[in-house]
Amino acid sequence: MAPRYYTTPIYYVNGDPHIGHAHTTVMGDILKRLNLMRGDDTFYSTGTDEHGQKNQEAIEKSGMDAEIYLSKLSDRFRELFDRLNIQYDCYIRTTFESHKTVVTKVLAHLHEKALIYKKDYTGLYCVGCEQFKKESDLDGHGNCPDHQRPPIKQTETNYFFKISLFQDWLKKWLMSDDNLIQPLFYRNEVLAMLVEPLEDLCISRPKSRVWLGIELPFDTDYVTYVWFDALLNYITNVGYGISSDFDKWWNNSIHLMAKDIIKTHIIYWPIMLKAIDVAPPSRFRIHGYWVGEGGQKMAKSLGNVIEPNDMIDLVGPDGFRFYLAKSMGGTDAQISKALVLSTYNTDLANNLGNLHSRVVKFVDKRFAGRVPPKTRTFPEDRALQEYVAEKANETVMNCDLISIPNLIATSLEIADRLNLYFNDAAPWKMVKIEEEKERVHSVLYAMLDCLRMLFELLTPVIPETASKALVSLGSKPVGVAAARHTFLPDGLRQHATFGEIVDLFPRIDN
Ligand SMILES: [Zn+2]
Structure with a gap:
């Protein structure tokens, strides 16, 4: 199947990791896991941007050794991503030698081509x-x-890069594919920036002012402008100039980002690539900003800033991932402690968690902790399984950054339907009647098999809890290797022994 290379922006280390960093990185992780489910080979990169004047000032203020100080800052991001269960394949730091080599090579190449002047x-x-x-x-x-x-x-x-030469090419390229930028309205924002002629981009900083950066290969009195350096991480990560796999990943590159950095990514970056004869990125997927409840901008003075680590403490990594995934597509979305908590209690504790607990505990008690065998399949039960399988397959096949909330909506719709089905079938009544034995088996098997598919579908969003749920049903967690996962009825083994049954989402009163 088609390989995919997902990237997050690399995060400027001078500042605490915030909700925006957590969001982009969690969405990339969800997309990576979804692609693996589709059977697509996937590479996922994130990391930190560590050069430039602000970092330099912070180092000077700290009185610490630059290398130690930058490692410490970068680790705060990595620790947050580890807490959030992010399965990145590459954590780049712009201070890595491998990255410096690429930046130096690209600059020398542009200089040779006379695309850089002083x-x-x-x-x-x-x-x-x-x-x-x-x-x-x-x-x-x-x-x-x-x-x-x-x-x-x-x-x-300073040194300037002749980006003005590429403006017409850029405009044409932007119009060549309606799937290049999603949501598509961000393309209009980019085109509006291209109405006036582009000014050539200053790509250097004199060392007298900024020493923290990558030295220009053709003038040792200068370092590279931090954005120019940072953008190149996207090709460093997949082995530009050194790996035979470079084209495989780069020709399927998908940049994830918030809306504030579209100018650097959709104007400067494709031009930089064009100038060194590398194909432009394949896709840009853009999300909005997180704002406070009521739509107010988050600000320390308003007391509505949401720290990602606090949210993990509150509802766990999966509870927080679920909130992010449910709430934001391509435009702004609201967050507050109260919203995160009420979503957790409503959707996870009362709906999904309660559904799982009712069904599994009922079967556990009456069938000695085993999946009931089916002696006969009743068409209405089979129809329920087929409905879940079809919904799940369709959702996984069509999921992209801006449609991640649909995955949650579909999952909740399935959960509602299963809850209703269980209530209507009322197996606790039938179980007492001998003639209904075959039907009880069929209903309970169908319910468990549907729960299996539901938690498989939710695995990319709530990996830890979904795995626990799948084990409790006597099934297996969804693997992380690239092998197409198809949702099919009757995937749950009859007579399988239940694993440990835990309360998936204990209610949180606050
Ligand atoms: Zn400013």
Whole structure:
């Protein structure tokens, strides 16, 4: 099947890992697991961006050794991702030698092709953004809108990359495929940025100002601009210039990101690749921002900032993953402690957890902890199994970043249907009647088999709990190797012995 290479942006280490980092990384993990279920070979990368002026200032302030300090910062991200059960294949740090080699090689190549030139530039520089600003970028008070402080006028001699040469190519390429960018309305935002001619991109910083970066191969007085360096991680990870697998992954690359970094990813990055004769990325999948309850921007002053580690403490990694997956597609979504808790109690404790517990405990008691054998299949029970199998297959085959909430909606729809079916069939009544024995077996087998498929479907979202649920039913957790997983009725072995039966989602009162 088709290989897929998913990437998250690499996260700037100077700041705590926040909900946005957790979200993109969890979604990438869900997509990786879904692709493995589809039988697609998948490679998934994430990591940290560790160069640039802000990191340098933080190191200087800390008085620590740069290498030790940066490792410590990067580890906070890795620890969060480990707590969230992220199965990344590659955790890149821009301070890795392998990455420096690629950046150096690309710069030398562009320089040889005369696509890089030196010039004086006087402009308004924002230290927070590490970028020169145009007047039109500033707010009404002359401040950088992201940092609420005025940029400083500064003259510098720097190296520039002739991106203006590629503007027409870029526009044509953006229009060539409606599936390139999803949600598609972000393409209009990018096209709006291309109405005016692009200015050449400054790709260097003088060492007198910034020492934390990758030295330019053609001028040792300069380091590479942090964005230019960071974007190249996407090809470093899959062995650009060294691995025979490079094309296999790169030709199926899917960049996941929040909406604030589309300019660097959809304008600068494809041009950088075009300039070194590497194919542009295959797909961009974009999500919105997390905002507080009521739609307010999260801010320390408003007291509505949600820390990912706090949410894991509250509802566990799976409870938190479930909330993220359920709540956000391509646009902004709300989060608060109360919302996370009520989703956990409603969907996980009262619905899925309760359904599992009712069915499994009922069978456990009356059938000595074994899956009941079917002596006859009743068409209505078989129809229930077929409904679940069909829904699950369809959902896994069609799932993409912006449709992850559909996977949750479908799972909850299946759970509702199973709850109703169990209530209507009322096996606790039939079990007392000898003539109903065959039907009871058929109903209970169908319920358990449907639960199996439901928890298989939920495995990419709640891997730990789904595995526990599958073991309790006498089934196996879904493997992580790339082998097509097809949902088929009657996959649960008759007479199979139940594993440990645990309360999957204990109610949390708070
Ligand atoms: Zn700024």
